[in-house]
Amino acid sequence: MSPLLRLAKSSLGKKYLMAFTGFGLFGFVVMHMLGNLQVFLGPDAINKYAHFLKSTPELLWGARLGLLAMVTVHFCVGIALAIENMQARDQEYAVKRAVKATLASRTMVVSGLIVLSFIIYHLAHYTLLTIHPEYRNLHDDLGRHDVYRMIVLGFSSPSVVSFYVISVGLLCFHLSHGIGAMFQSLGLKNEAYVERIDCLAKIVAVGLFIGYISIPLAVQIGMVK
Amino acid sequence: MNLDAKIPSGPLAQKWDNYKRDAKLVNPANKRKYDIIVVGTGLAGGAAAATLGELGYNVKSFCIQDSPRRAHSVAAQGGINAAKNYQNDGDSVYRLFYDTIKGGDFRAREANVYRLAQVSANIIDQCVAQGVPFAREYSGYLTNRSFGGAQVSRTFYARGQTGQQLLLGAYQSLMRQVSLGTVKVFPRTEMLDLVIVNGHAKGIVTRNLITGAIESHAGDAVVLATGGYGNTWYLSTYGRGSNATAIWRAHKKGACFANPCYAQIHPTCIPVSGDYQSKLTLMSESLRNDGRVWVPKKVGDKRAPGDIPEDERDYYLERKYPSYGNLAPRDISSRAAKQVCDEGRGVGESGLGVYLDFSAAIQRLGEAKIAERYGNLFDMYHEITGESAYKVPMRIYPAIHYTMGGLWVDYNLMSNVPGLFVAGEANFSDHGANRLGASALMQGLADGYFVLPNTISGYLAGQLGKRPKADAAEFKQAEKEVGDRLQKLLTIRGKRTITDFHKQLGKIMWDYCGMARNEAGLKKALELIPKLREEFWKDVNVPGEGGDLNQSLERAGRVADYFELAELIVLDALMRDESCGGHFREEHQEEGECKRNDEQFAYVAAWEHKGVSQPPVLHKEPLKYEEIHLATRSYK
Amino acid sequence: MNVKLRVWRQAGPDTPGKFVEYEATGLNPNMSFLEMLDEVNEDITKRGEEPISFDHDCREGICGMCSCVINGEAHGPEYKVATCQTYMRSFQDGETITVEPFRAKAFPLIKDLIVNRSAFDRVIQAGGFISTSAGSAPDGNAIPVPKQDADAAMDAAACIGCGACVAACKNASAMLFVSAKVSHLNLLPQGKPEKDKRVLAMVQQMDAEGFGACTVTGSCEAVCPKGISLNFIAKMNRDYFGALLRAPSKAKAAHAD
Known part of the structure; x- marks a missing residue:
């Protein structure tokens, strides 16, 4: 069997694919947050950043296609693994007790699927603008798309904010296990680092959560307007 | 009947070499034409089946467990002896031989024991090559410890799990042969009779323990490596499944049973706690390296051990055997324990127990050092009794542990029934009237890796084409007897x-x-x-x-x-x-x-x-x- | 003490099973869990019914024969012990204890609490050995093994092959078992020549047996009677990755099949 075939067919290979794509998506989640946090620097900074991205299509589309590919692989391989994992036990226990396993580790499929549906909504909300086509017409004084206003408008609705906070929460919950598992799947853990990696994964997940939700909360309390 | 041990000629140290020089061999191209039945997958059976497979024979390996990795050899804790003299403390093949003969109270066959001591060193080499993780020094070289009944450090060990690691080594070799197609394993299959055709052992009748099917298997030779018969005493340190059925049925078919009364009673077991008890648990003899055995001097002294002052304690092994002290051989230590208990000085609720005390060693070496040496044994003691041996002395009492007797075999490990070979604890050959610590693993593996594969060819050489079919009348008859007995x-x-x-x-x-x-x-x-x-x-x-x-x-x-x-x-x-x-x-x-x-x-x-x-x-x-x-x- | 048992009874692989309740009375807290089952079986036998079938042998936690999921936990409530070394003092007087067999597609049920774990043997057959034959070995001290490697190999080799890791894993994954054997042999210099071939072949067999994949929940490590570490799974992931990188040619990879 060729190495590539093994990568696609074996359980370990599939976990590598999950880890690689997970790592890429995690990188995006970090970059995206850093980009968004520019909202605290005022309209000019974030609109400039958005404009820069839009005016560099090779970067933007490169990233978009890459992300799409990674999401697709992460989703498809994840589903394939989930099916295999379910098939591996044909009869469930009458008494189920999760020994040591954290809730996050046991619900990766569920949290992943919910996060995926959020991503679709989120893209429709802010990227494709299908939910609010009027956002297309927001421009700042320099004629750039006014992303700042879009954010403020979008997060002015408490229901949108709560959905966003829950979803980002789930994403970070997914990552709180996923980051550590990624290192495990790629064999990058060992006795010396295992505890530090797991601890760091949780800190990063919490950090991401705080970073992300700080924006809608700031809009809600009127800090960003 | 004339029991000829067929000891080779020549001086003791050269007998095995002489034997190999003169032995009849089987042509490599002919080896696959022989089917060998090996019953039991402990150290002796697993090693024999794997090695015979390596040589090119067709092997059928039978075990009652669900996997050939579980036979009770797995439970041996302490270690395996070998005359390597890595410690430069005066060990030699002769010394190991002499210690074993003396340990067996001069009731073992000289030539067999000498051969055992000779091949002991090869066993270590073989196991290291298989990946057995023996304990090592920081230099990366193998380390040794001393063990009951010896004054040199010749015992190799893998934590407190030496038997398990050696068995896994044999099991892995066996699995390799299965993947190469030379060995077929029949798990959950029990041998219920030996089949003799024209005076030769040519097969067995088995029961498939899952389906209950009674089946016949024909072979050119039958090797029994089914362990000892200590469970006759009900409570023992044996596995619950260990049994004497294979050797007993072979005995009833004509194989002589030698020295059945030689049973070893191990001094360091956890005492019986109640009627419900299903087995006794051994605490490795290695504990006696640092533990001191004592009972109160006064009869009926029921004070807690800590309350009994030093001068009211009787360290009876140190008193009676000053040069070996707590390391006196098993039979002697056991009997000494029985003696003090019979005098009414036993400890614990039942009065059937003696203390094994580590307080002196903990004082001398620190708790950490003791934990490093015996941590898993102390944990095990704690699991079973709920007491911490770091705080209070262990209570121990002797229990049936090994049987030196077994089916009679000659120097070839062949019984008086031609074609029936017996290896490991199932035979009687090497330990005389008492076995020394860390010698059972040595004997099982010696028989399986080095002796039997060399001696079986002498028999097989003359047997080509003489294997009966498994539906011969003798098999049908045996099947019927087995079936009738079960039905009864x-x-x-x-x-x-x-x-x-x-x-x-x-x-x-x-x-x-x-x-x-x-x-x-x-x-x-x-x-x-x-x-x-x-x-x-x-x-x-x-x-x-x-x-x-x-x-x-x-x-x-x-x-x-x-x-x-x-x-x-x-x-x-x-x-x-x-x-x-x-x-x-x-x-x-x-x-x-x-x-x-x-x-x-x-x-x-x-x-x-x-x-x-x-x-x-x-x-x-x-x-x-x-x-x-x-x-x-x-x-x- | 007294307990009520709910035990899974199933006459054979193709007959439906069900829970049957038994009363176990007058127990001594120092009895082992299996001794308690022995007593229950004695009562069942005296009533003329067929006793509960369960696997067991050494009863000192080393042979790996005993199994059972007790109240939802493989090998019962105690940490780092097998079912045979679980004592009744770990349970409450009057408690209801549910006893189920190990459940995994790769461990088909035979009867009552007994399952077939020969999938593990086949995984070992795929490469869980060092290809040496008796007689060919150099002196035991010819190849020094760094103590830390020998110790780590021993940590991995302590696996008793009971299958609790599979039973406890939500995916019925055998990663802990397979990684323990891969790590034991790959850590030693003696195992190096077959390192890549071994890990590729054993993982392939593991997948073929129908075990699930690893989600790194850690349940396996938590129920393991020998405390085999999850880090060995990381090591196997590393070894497998290296083997994939080092075996780009089809010929080499085919050799591992």
Whole structure:
């Protein structure tokens, strides 16, 4: 069997694919947050950043296609693994007790699927603008798309904010296990680092959560307007 | 019957080389034409099956467990001896040989034991090559420890799990042969009879423990490596599944049973805590390297151990055996424990226990060092008793642990039935009347890796094409006998359970044929056992049917065999009117020590079966010592 | 003490099973869990019914024969012990204890609490050995093994092959078992020549047996009677990755099949 075939067919290979794509998506989640946090620097900074991205299509589309590919692989391989994992036990226990396993580790499929549906909504909300086509017409004084206003408008609705906070929460919950598992799947853990990696994964997940939700909360309390 | 041990000629140190020089070989191209049946997958059976497969024979390997990695060799804790002299402390092949012969109280065959000591070094090499993770020094080289009954450090070990690691080594080699197609393993399959065709062992009848199917397997030779018969005593350190059925059925088909009364009683086991007890747990003898054995000096002293001042304690092993102290051989330590308990100085609720105290060692070396050496054993003790041996002394008491007796074999490890080979604890050959610590693993692997694969060719060379078909009349007959017997057990449907009978038999054996034996007791046992056996066959309740997995039926068959074997054990103990090693006849002692009678009893007692409730016939193989002089075994 | 048992009874692989309740009375807290089952079986036998079938042998936690999921936990409530070394003092007087067999597609049920674990043997057959034959070995001290490697190999080799890791894993994954054997042999210099071939072949067999994949929940490590570490799974992931990188040619990879 060729190495590539093994990568696609074996359980370990599939976990590598999950880890690689997970790592890429995690990188995006970090970059995206850093980009968004520019909202605290005022309209000019974030609109400039958005404009820069839009005016560099090779970067933007490169990233978009890459992300799409990674999401697709992460989703498809994840589903394939989930099916295999379910098939591996044909009869469930009458008494189920999760020994040591954290809730996050046991619900990766569920949290992943919910996060995926959020991503679709989120893209429709802010990227494709299908939910609010009027956002297309927001421009700042320099004629750039006014992303700042879009954010403020979008997060002015408490229901949108709560959905966003829950979803980002789930994403970070997914990552709180996923980051550590990624290192495990790629064999990058060992006795010396295992505890530090797991601890760091949780800190990063919490950090991401705080970073992300700080924006809608700031809009809600009127800090960003 | 003439029992010829077929000892090769020449000086002791050259016998094995001479043997190999003269041995008949099987042409490599012919090896695959031979089918060899190996029953049992412990150290001896697993190693033999793997090695015979490596040589190119077709091997069928049978075990009652669900996998050939689980036989009770797995439970050996302490280590394996080898005459490597890595420690430069004066060890040699001769010293290991002499220690083993002396340890066996001069009741083992000289040439066999010498060969064992010779191949001991190869075993270590082989196991290291297989990846057995023996303990090592920081240099990366192998380390050793001393073990009961030896004054040199020649014991190799893998934490407290040496047996497990050695067995996994053999198992892995066996699995390699399975993948190469030379070995086929039959797990959950029990041998229920030996099939003899034209006077040669040519097959076995088995029961598939899942489906209940009775099946025949033909082979050019049959190797039995099914372990010892200590479960005859009911409570022992054996695995619950360990049994004597294979060797007993072979005995009933003509193989002589040698020295059945030689059973080892291990001094360091956790004492019995109640009637429900199903087995006894051994604490490795290595504990005696740092633990001190004592009881109170006063009879009936029920104070907590910590409240008994130093000068009111009797460190009886150190007192009686100053040069070996707490490391005195197993039979001697066990008997000493029994003695102090009989005097009413035993400890614990039942009064059947002595202290094994680590406080001095903890003071000297620190708790951390002790934890490093014995941590897993202390944990195990804690799991079982709920007590911490770091705080209070362990309580220990002797228990049946190993049987030196077994089927009689010659130098080739072949029984008196041509084609029937017996390896490991199942044979009688190397340990005499007492086995030294860390020697069982050595013998099992020596037989399996190095002796049997070399000796079996001598027999096979003349047997090409003589393998019968598995549907020959002899097989059909054996199948019928096996089936009838099972059916008989299932149709009794009496009132008493199998365990009930087994416990009662065990008690008779422990009381009258245990650590100390005497004529009156043995005669009493000889009255009680046949009566109980009769009752068993009338009143035992074996539930279920024969056509599927039925653990009660499995057990019933084994217990039925213990009843017959127990009688032979007692008969042998009665006949051997001397004390030697693990066989202590109260009539023959000198200041509480064994008093051998070399003039009358320097022989192997090999019993020939003549039918149940018929007296067996005793054959004597005289033990001739060419190299050594018989001496009184002293550890003082 | 007294307990009520709910035990899974199933006459054979193709017959439906169900829970049957039994009363176990007058127990000594120092009895082992299996000794308690022995007593229950004695009562069942005396009533003329067929006793509960369960696997067991050494009863000292080393042979790996005993199994059972007790109240939802493989090998019962105690940490780092097998079922045979679980004592009744770990349970409450009057408690109801549910006893189920190990459940995994790769461990088909045979009867009552007994399952077939020969999938593990086949995984070992795929490469869980060092290809050496008796007689060919150099002196035991010819190849020094760094103590830390020998110790780590021993940590991995301590696996008793009981299958609790599979039973406890939500995916019925055998990663802990397989990684323990891969790590044991790959850590030692003796195992190096077959390192890549071994890990590729054993993982392939593991997948073929129908075990699930690893989600790194850690349940396996938590129920393991020998405390085999999850880090060995990381090591196997590393070894497998290296083997994939080092075996780009089809010929080499085919050799591992």
